[in-house]
Amino acid sequence: MSVWFTEKQTKSFGITGKVRRTLESEQTDFQQLEMLETEEFGNMLLLDGMVMTSEKDEFVYHEMITHIPLFTHPSPKKVLVVGGGDGGTIREVLKHPDVESVMQVEIDGKVVEYSKKHLPTISSSYGDARAELLIGDGFEHIIKSEGVYDVILVDSTEPVGPAAGLFTKGFYAGIAKALKEDGIFVAQTDNPWFKSELIKHVMRDASEVFPITRLYTCNIPTYPSGMWTFTMGSKVYDPLDVSMENISELDTKYYTPELHHASFVLPRFVNRLLDKE
Amino acid sequence: MSVWFTEKQTKSFGITGKVRRTLESEQTDFQQLEMLETEEFGNMLLLDGMVMTSEKDEFVYHEMITHIPLFTHPSPKKVLVVGGGDGGTIREVLKHPDVESVMQVEIDGKVVEYSKKHLPTISSSYGDARAELLIGDGFEHIIKSEGVYDVILVDSTEPVGPAAGLFTKGFYAGIAKALKEDGIFVAQTDNPWFKSELIKHVMRDASEVFPITRLYTCNIPTYPSGMWTFTMGSKVYDPLDVSMENISELDTKYYTPELHHASFVLPRFVNRLLDKE
Structure with missing residues (x-):
């Protein structure tokens, strides 16, 4: 069997995918959590039945949500991560020497707890002196913040369950307020094959709040x-204007300076979905 | 149920994927063929249990195997397609007005027969005055050809079953001989997550025969x-030297002049797999 x-x-x-062992299976206060040891992708976290991350391919998502905005901002000192309980995004954020502090607001403490236990290579930056973790509602934290952050990364689940509020126009307005006057935000925005309407409405809503909005992809x-997409909203800096010479060498497995532009x-x-042609 | x-x-x-109906299921002389009506991807062709093409996403593969080499060659007049029995590749080849003739050598006539019947939007170019179809062994046809083709497209199955011979160094040498002195070939070469060794050895073998070899990807x-890869071998023209101004407008859903380079x-x-860094 x-x-x-x-x-x-x-x-x-x-x-x-083939499962060697079920490591955790629990209904948390917010969602159904599974941690599986799979044969092909190593340990894998699922929330409400959806794959969130796996040891084998996590680097793509975490590098791409992070390095594109952090190399677009000329001096990202204060970073906020909404969600991202597995820890992979703050691990990448902390590779940037400019970063003085990264605040993370994750709604479900169980995600952090089990990621520390079963995803050690992903959650390796918890405890870093520059990282602060708050278990709570990211939307509420953002509403209370004004002109604080250089970069905000929305590392959420799909727009069902606890993350539904993170895909609304009011949320983007709140993010804009929480950012400094030259701030940048990035949110994961699913895929264009099955969720084209979501991408359309996020790009439209974000463009009503941010002067520069761009969509980029990775595998x-x-x-x-x-094919995964990220939506970027920026007040001043355009990711396409970043000179490759200004992108310093980082230890990555997916991101490169050339991919910064190609993505x-x-x-x-x-393009047609976004009325770009 | x-x-x-x-x-x-x-x-x-x-x-x-959910299947509405099985349209065909047959052991041909070469492989197990299934034609399924699926709910998510429309009609779908499987050979030996592997998805070959589907109505919903076929355009990516067929555009990308074709337009990259045909826009890299300044005047592609004579084109050979090895395999490609569903007809999608010759459909894309014939969008180029420079093309005077496209010869197709498909080993399994049943693939053509059932594609004409169940994949009408993909097989729509069979019968075009510039297209010739030969049911037979592509390798044998290539060995008999010398300095004939401007572009050769290897639109094969995986390197198991009838296509095994199409992933050998002898095959690339045969292709080089069958091409004109400024010819280009492209082969589909699977994905870097599960088949990294295949990509490595194809790129290595092709680079011993062609002065210019390049790998490109699509989703x-x-x-x-x-993530799918194609390997290009070229005697003279470098796909990266193609000026976007020289890429004429075509009716495509995936390929664009900008993607020509970004891919x-x-x-x-x-990159590391290919010792590029």
Whole structure:
């Protein structure tokens, strides 16, 4: 006998993988949490049945949500991460020597607890002197903040369950207020094959708040369609104006200075979705 | 009750999709052929249990195997397609007005027959006056050809079953001989997450035959990892030297002049696979 997990990424399509062991399975206060030891992707975190991260391919998401905005901002000193309980995003943020502090607001303490236990290479930056963790509601933290952050990264789940409020126009307005006057935000915004309407409305809403909005992509095998998008909203700096010479060498497995630019070049069907042609 | 197909893309990971109807299921002289009507991706062709193409996402593969080399060659008049029985590649080739003739050599006539019947938007160019179809062995055709083709596209299955011979050094030498002195070839070469050794050895073998070899990628949701690679071997022309102004407007859904260049920008782990850094 063998045990396989299946994630239905749409009503009629999904991925399936062999499970060696179920490490955790728990209904937290916020969501159903599974930590699985899989054969192909190593240890894997699922929330409400959706793959959040895996040891084998996590580097793509965490590098790409982080390094694009942090190299777009000329001096990112104060960074906020909303969500990101596995710890991978703050690990990447802390690779930037300019960063003086990274505040993280994660709603579900159980995600942090089990990531520390079962995803040690991802959660390795908890305890860093520059990192502060707050277990609570990211939206509430943002509403209370004004002109504080250089960069805000929204490392959330899909817009169902606890993250639903993170995909609304009011949220982007709150982010703009919490940012300094030259701040940048990035949010993960799913994939253009199955969630084209979501991308359209996030880009439209963000563009009503930020003068510069851009969509960029990367390849994540365990995420729906394998093509993932991030939406960037920026008050001053355009990621396309970043000179490759100003991107310092970092220890990465996916991000490169050349990819900084290439990841904004979209397939025609995505351009059309955004009325770019 | 509902019926779902599952393709094990590795021993322990795969995709699964809901099937409305099985349109064809047949052991041909060469392989097991299934034509399924799926809910998410429309009609879908599988060979030996592997997804070959689907109505919803076929445009990515067919545009990217074709337009990159055909816009790299300044005047592609004679084109050879090895495999490609669904017809999607010749459909894209024939969008180029320079093309005078496209010869296609497909080993399995049943693939053509059932694609004409069930994939009408993909197989729509069969019968075009510039297209010739030969049911036979592509390798044998190449060995008999000398200095004939401007561009050769190897639109094959994985290197198991009938396509195994298409991933050998002898094959690339044969392709070089069949090409004119400024010819270009492209082959599909799987994905870097699960088949890194294949990509390494194809690039190494091709570079012993062609002065210019390049790897480029695209996103195909129904293919393993969602990131697909193509290997290009070229005698004279470098795809990176193509000026965007020289890329004429074509009716595409994925390919754009900007993507022509961006698709060669690789993630760091792929660069390292190719000893590029």
